[in-house]
Amino acid sequence: MDKDLDQAKGKLKQAVGDLTDNEKLEREGKADEAGGKLKEAVSRVKDKVDDAIDDAKKKLSGS
Numbered sequence: 001m002d003k004d005l006d007q008a009k010g011k012l013k014q015a016v017g018d019l020t021d022n023e024k025l026e027r028e029g030k031a032d033e034a035g036g037k038l039k040e041a042v043s044r045v046k047d048k049v050d051d052a053i054d055d056a057k058k059k060l061s062g063s
Contacts, residue, residue, distance in 0.1 A: 003043065006036030 010033025017025030 003036045003039035006039065007033050008036075010034070010036060 010029045010031070013029030013032060014026050015029075017023065017027075017029055
């Protein structure tokens with residue numbers, strides 16, 4: 001599932017849980033939102049590592 005969708009779903013669950021006094025749903029929403037944020041952070045790190053690898057390849061090949 002898309003990281004932004006996970007975060008949106010989490011926020012929605014939290015809001016519904018808050019309105020209905022459903023603590024379990026609020027906790028699930030917080031977990032979904034945190035999972036989306038974690039996926040986003042991992043994606044940023046992966047992009048930086050990929051960029052560093054590409055830069056290293058260019059330097060090694062003399063480009």
